[in-house]
Amino acid sequence: MRPIDTIEGKAYPLGRPNIDTDVIIAAHHLKTITREGLGRFAFETIRAEPGNVLDDPAYAGAPILIAGDNYGCGSSREHAAWAMADMGLRAVIAPSFSDIHAGNAFKNGILTVVLPQAQVDRLLEVAKEFPIAIDLESQTVTTPYQDRFRFEIDPFRKECLLKGLDEIGITLAMDDAITAHEAKMRVETPWVEGAARAA
Amino acid sequence: MTSANAPRTLYQKIWDAHVVQQRDDGTALLYIDRHLVHEVTSPQAFDGLAATGRTVRRPDLTLAVPDHNIPTTARADAVGHRLPIADPQSAAQLDALRRNAPAFGIELIDDLAAEQGIVHVVGPEQGFTLPGTTVVCGDSHTASHGALGALGFGIGTSEVEHVLATQTLLLKRSKSLEVRVDGQLGPGVTPKDVALAIVARLTAAGGAGYVAEYTGSVFRAMSIEGRLTVCNMSIEAGARAGLVAPDDSTFAYLEGRPRSPKGADWDRAVAYWRTLASDPGAVYDKTVVIDAATIAPLVTWGTSPDDVVAITGIVPDPAAFDDPARRAAAEKSLTYMGLIAGQRMQDVAVDRIFIGSCTNSRIEDLRAAAAVARGRHVASGVKQALVVPGSGLVKRQAEAEGLDRIFIEAGFEWREPGCSMCLAMNPDKVPAGERCASTSNRNFVGRQGPGSRTHLLSPAMAAAAAVTGRLTDVREFA
Numbered sequence: 209m210r211p212i213d214t215i216e217g218k219a220y221p222l223g224r225p226n227i228d229t230d231v232i233i234a235a236h237h238l239k240t241i242t243r244e245g246l247g248r249f250a251f252e253t254i255r256a257e258p259g260n261v262l263d264d265p266a267y268a269g270a271p272i273l274i275a276g277d278n279y280g281c282g283s284s285r286e287h288a289a290w291a292m293a294d295m296g297l298r299a300v301i302a303p304s305f306s307d308i309h310a311g312n313a314f315k316n317g318i319l320t321v322v323l324p325q326a327q328v329d330r331l332l333e334v335a336k337e338f339p340i341a342i343d344l345e346s347q348t349v350t351t352p353y354q355d356r357f358r359f360e361i362d363p364f365r366k367e368c369l370l371k372g373l374d375e376i377g378i379t380l381a382m383d384d385a386i387t388a389h390e391a392k393m394r395v396e397t398p399w400v401e402g403a404a405r406a407a
Numbered sequence: 408m409t410s411a412n413a414p415r416t417l418y419q420k421i422w423d424a425h426v427v428q429q430r431d432d433g434t435a436l437l438y439i440d441r442h443l444v445h446e447v448t449s450p451q452a453f454d455g456l457a458a459t460g461r462t463v464r465r466p467d468l469t470l471a472v473p474d475h476n477i478p479t480t481a482r483a484d485a486v487g488h489r490l491p492i493a494d495p496q497s498a499a500q501l502d503a504l505r506r507n508a509p510a511f512g513i514e515l516i517d518d519l520a521a522e523q524g525i526v527h528v529v530g531p532e533q534g535f536t537l538p539g540t541t542v543v544c545g546d547s548h549t550a551s552h553g554a555l556g557a558l559g560f561g562i563g564t565s566e567v568e569h570v571l572a573t574q575t576l577l578l579k580r581s582k583s584l585e586v587r588v589d590g591q592l593g594p595g596v597t598p599k600d601v602a603l604a605i606v607a608r609l610t611a612a613g614g615a616g617y618v619a620e621y622t623g624s625v626f627r628a629m630s631i632e633g634r635l636t637v638c639n640m641s642i643e644a645g646a647r648a649g650l651v652a653p654d655d656s657t658f659a660y661l662e663g664r665p666r667s668p669k670g671a672d673w674d675r676a677v678a679y680w681r682t683l684a685s686d687p688g689a690v691y692d693k694t695v696v697i698d699a700a701t702i703a704p705l706v707t708w709g710t711s712p713d714d715v716v717a718i719t720g721i722v723p724d725p726a727a728f729d730d731p732a733r734r735a736a737a738e739k740s741l742t743y744m745g746l747i748a749g750q751r752m753q754d755v756a757v758d759r760i761f762i763g764s765c766t767n768s769r770i771e772d773l774r775a776a777a778a779v780a781r782g783r784h785v786a787s788g789v790k791q792a793l794v795v796p797g798s799g800l801v802k803r804q805a806e807a808e809g810l811d812r813i814f815i816e817a818g819f820e821w822r823e824p825g826c827s828m829c830l831a832m833n834p835d836k837v838p839a840g841e842r843c844a845s846t847s848n849r850n851f852v853g854r855q856g857p858g859s860r861t862h863l864l865s866p867a868m869a870a871a872a873a874v875t876g877r878l879t880d881v882r883e884f885a
Binding site: 223224225226228230231234235236238239240241242243252253276277278281282283284285286287289304305306307308311312315316362363364367375376378379380382385386388389390393397398399400401402405 | 424448461475581
């Protein structure tokens with residue numbers, strides 16, 4: 209995972225609520241067995257709308273997307289995060305995110321920034337003309353108008369994003385604890401592993 | 408932090424029993440007891456393992472079943488040979504699972520096996536899902552498994568790889584949400600209507616950050632299959648998981664299933680499962696109470712699962728929404744859905760009927776639909792009416808009860824098990840501009856195919872819509 213420090217640039221001022229992962233990447237594009245090349249299919253139904261901001265040349269290549277609440281709701285498909293990363297997105301700002309999608313975004317080095325609706329509304333206005341900057345270390349979003357909005361982030365996720373850490377590698381280093389838990393399971397709830405395969 | 412003897416919720420008990428290591432940063436390494444794998448969200452995870460030389464830590468706790476891509480038409484020729492799949496990409500995903508499962512030592516219930524079906528139907532049906540366990544799958548409807556008192560939740564492909572490699576996940580504990588439904592459900596009101604009522608009350612985002620527990624007399628009286636329907640749609644309210652405390656109904660459902668504990672193990676397991684229910688006085692972060700008597704047979708009108716209205720109701724007027732973003736979303740929804748504010752839901756004509764999906768494809772669902780279809784016929788204006796059992800075993804059971812004959816004689820198509828028309832990944836799709844009365848879980852833009860229009864409803868209501876050719880109050884068929 210590539211480390212994140214600051215993300216600065218244009219932001220797509222999309223702003224609508226309940227953008228589900230079927231909208232981010234439709235199911236008929238999930239038949240790939242790789243992670244690459246999904247960006248061109250991202251937000252297909254929104255892009256079919258005349259005058260949509262995602263195809264507005266003013267925002268071409270923007271690394272940030274600003275959306276309404278419940279961004280990424282619906283299916284757990286990580287293809288949504290792959291498609292967003294592939295189209296160059298490195299951060300999404302919204303009042304709230306679906307839990308599963310926020311996790312998928314994080315795993316792909318995309319920062320999800322939660323801000324109150326009023327601040328998101330302000331950023332939607334500013335983004336129409338100016339770039340926006342996100343600084344992960346100080347947990348702030350700033351604009352050329354001197355707006356400065358602080359956001360919260362899980363400390364573990366912050367560290368992983370700042371350092372670009374491999375989460376599986378971190379967990380494998382806790383192998384002794386996992387083995388100890390399995391030994392405890394065999395004593396306390398032996399049926400859990402005993403029954404998984406059909407008799 | 409709670410003290411050792413403080414009353415705990417069901418969620419907290421399962422969580423506590425699975426913490427491998429609590430970390431200072433607030434995350435915990437959580438042990439995963441059951442991992443269901445399907446063909447869409449796993450190929451990249453297996454590739455990740457291969458690329459790093461990692462193996463599957465507990466193949467014995469992992470079960471692979473293809474379901475999303477698989478056609479629901481006949482799968483084998485007269486001598487039992489697998490028929491080719493027309494879509495090369497679907498075939499490639501199914502082949503990848505067929506290759507990866509044995510390569511990593513994982514049991515595969517493949518397309519021609521009688522036990523094959525939708526992962527969330529197969530897990531409980533096989534007794535693979537057990538109370539008090541943690542169950543994950545690369546699919547958001549893993550919330551279904553909470554019906555058995557298991558903590559089931561959907562994960563992304565990176566997490567699938569993480570679980571394959573370590574049998575754990577790094578997670579932060581969610582907040583707890585109690586959804587209590589007390590009272591008596593009215594005639595024609597099914598678990599699907601309860602699920603839709605809950606999503607409508609919570610809104611599509613209301614459960615985000617929470618694990619829901621469904622309590623109250625309605626759930627105590629509800630069958631396991633009904634509980635599966637309700638827990639399945641937890642994610643439609645944003646809740647990653649939904650739970651019902653295991654009780655005698657749960658144990659009766661599980662006893663004797665292929666992978667349920669046997670003998671002394673069974674007795675010990677049941678004794679443990681009885682300790683899982685939330686303690687009296689356990690505190691939830693939020694509680695929502697719904698009076699069962701207020702729930703009518705429901706149907707969705709828009710493109711978000713919380714766009715719910717009684718079947719006797721009308722299409723809402725976007726101008727009535729206070730929030731400008733919601734108003735704009737509702738206007739877009741009505742345009743997409745081809746509906747007009749004020750229109751009676753019962754006047755909406757439908758082109759297709761879909762009875763199936765991980766929400767409503769179990770034997771009770773098929774019985775409820777068949778009870779309406781019996782002796783009647785699909786209306787002439789309906790282009791297609793599909794009945795897709797959730798698994799080969801559900802199909803076999805339905806055929807033993809003669810339900811297939813009822814459906815076929817009424818003009819429905821009787822299909823092979825799979826995800827089918829829920830999500831447009833296989834040949835079962837709703838063409839652009841057509842309207843489907845569907846027992847599935849999502850009415851998103853394009854969900855059942857590009858340009859498709861979806862109305863979510865119960866199996867009995869779907870059968871009623873098939874017979875009349877329009878959205879219909881099932882109580883007219885009582």
